[in-house]
Amino acid sequence: MTSAQTTGVSRDELLSAIEEIAVILGRSTYVVGMTGAGMSVESGIPPFRGADGLWTRHGTPRMDGYSQFKKDPTGWWDRRTNQEIDAHIIELRDALAAAEPHAGHYALSELEKQGSLQSLVTQNIDALDEKAGVQNLIEIHGNRTKLRCIECGDRVSLGDFVPLYAPGPCEKCGGLMKFDTVMFGEPIPADVMATARAEIDRADCILAIGTSATVRPASGLLWIAAASGATIIEINPAETKLTPICDVSLRATAGEALPLLLDALSK
Ligand SMILES: [Zn+2]
Incomplete structure (x- = not known):
């Protein structure tokens, strides 16, 4: 495993790790991104956990x-x-x-457009990946700008409209509507979990970005990918539970590393 520290480490070392990641992505056939709270933090959204967490x-x-x-x-x-x-x-x-996508979100969208990234599984509910233009997006904890029927799973996009009162029943089945965001004690919707698992099973490379890899069941997907032989690349400012099983672990923020990775793959 190689590790590049951005704190107290030269830009050369950062660029060399980016180059190594670019080579791995270049020879991979199906790359799946997996993002966590760290991506959102860079857009000014506070995390739940950690020293300054909510x-x-x-x-x-x-x-x-x-x-x-x-x-x-x-x-x-x-x-x-x-x-x-x-x-x-x-x-x-x-x-x-108030949050807007940052350079890391836009870089992921560009990586997808140029074929370096096949899909993105995110644990974030902020809809910023969607706003940055990511197309093959699996929002494992839901999307705050949608409503979902708890019976049939039908989803309705709200756009900028935020309902203040209980929405009416599902137009398809009459079931109870709630925000798509997965609540505590709520199972991950079966369709989303199945799609995420299918993406992980297809992947020969996982790009894990800004995830502490501690929230189940999403984090379990990373270990499933590793067990099936996928190359695991981590981009995170801090060491995580995932670090020991990574092929490359880069200590950097998404906003710092992903635009550099896009540059390296656009050469
Ligand atoms: Zn329904």
């Missing part, structure tokens, strides 16, 4: 959000409308509303 500052919320919602959906929407929700949710919502 839960560290506001306290860990109840982990039964989904069962509370299903018991009383109208009450859930009323509390939301009346701002009777956790301070950490309000802070997160404001940050999400």
Whole structure:
């Protein structure tokens, strides 16, 4: 395993690691990106975990959000409308509303356009990958700008419209509609999990970016890929649980590394 530190390490070392990653991507046939909270942090969205995380500052919320919602959906929407929700949710919502894609998001979209990246599995709900133009996108924890029926899984895009009151029943099946974002205690929608697993099974190279690889079941996909022989490349400012199984682990932010990787692959 090679490791390049961007802190206290020369730009030459960073560029040499980027070159190594570019060579691996160049000889791979199916590259799947896997992104986590670190991508969002670079767009100003606070993470839940870590020293400055929302839960560290506001306290860990109840982990039964989904069962509370299903018991009383109208009450859930009323509390939301009346701002009777956790301070950490309000802070997160404001940050999400203001966030824009950064250079790393746009570089991933360009890598896909030029055929260096076949799909992107993201754990983020911020819709910034979509906004940056990524096409083959699997949002494993949902997308905050969509509603989803919990019965048939039909999704409705909201665009910039944010509903303040409970939406009507599903137009397809009459089922209960909720934000597509996966709540605590809510299973990952079966269609999304199956698509993500199929992408991981096809991949001979995984580009894991800004993910601490600790949130299940998404993180498990990385170990499945490694066990099936895929080359694992990590781009993350900090060492993670994934680092020991990576072929290359680059200590850099996505916004720093991905545009350089795009340059290296565009030569
Ligand atoms: Zn439905």
